[in-house]
Amino acid sequence: MHDGPKEVNAMSEGHERSDPERTGALEELTRDPSSRKRFLKMMGGGVAASSAFAVVLAACGGDEDGGGGGGAGTQAGGAGTSTAEQTGSGDLKIVNYALTLEYLEADFYAEVVGSGLFMGAQLDLIKTIGEHEEAHVEALISTVEQLGGTPAEKPKTKFPLESAQSVLELAATVENLGAAAYLGQAGRIQSKEILAAALSIHTVEARHASALNTLTGKSATPDGAFAKPASMDEVLPKVKPFIVS
Secondary structure, eight states: OOSHHHHHHHHHTTOOOOOTTSOOHHHHHHHOHHHHHHHHHHTTOHHHHHHHHHHHHHHHTTOTTTTOOSSTTTTTOSTTHHHHTOSOOHHHHHHHHHHHHHHHHHHHHHHHHTTTOOOHHHHHHHHHHHHHHHHHHHHHHHHHHHTTOOOOOOOOBOOOOOOHHHHHHHHHHHHHHHHHHHHHHGGGOOOHHHHHHHHHHHHHHHHHHHHHHHHTTSOSSTTTTSOOOOOHHHHHHHHGGGBOO
8 A cells, every 4th residue: 555645545535434233345245246346446446456355255255253353452451452442443443453553564664674684675675565554554544534533542562673584584474464454354344445445455465475475485375375364353462562561
């Protein structure tokens, strides 16, 4: 989501207020071909948009809660969980959850750039990924405000930056987790506009993960042909160690 303003509009314009009784956007798109066609056009159309939608269906199909696994942060416990469960419910809560994760990613890459551990092409890649994460933060804050909510507070963070190899491995872990987190919420999102933007961020996070997986000597697609989602209850305990009390 490097093109910040475009994605802000995609996430905020024409949003339909969330209602727990309404069908989720993904389920509605699955059932309604005409709605799905409009949705894919909104995502830019073409093979890429159709492929992204197909991946989400494969990952979330049959899981009615979309991998939500309960409220954001309510079972993670300890430091920093309040930022993920800041305010609101439904789509607003999901966007704030995503914002908390993006805060962590943006801070991580800022620290890595300043660590002096990298140079050349690797440093350029890290800077580019960091710029993407900053753009995600800006877009998500704008979206929360457009929804009439309060953006999650930015947590204080600390990351182990011991060696270039360990940092790359941590970066790969963070990006794979981020991609899985977005996918895990896809089935719970009510607004088609927010779903489209979430999928666009998921795609970028997955590309980051693929590049970093390759750098660390791992498979570019560790889950095979279909990505695996992760619930809030799975994700939050894994990021808790990077949040300072």
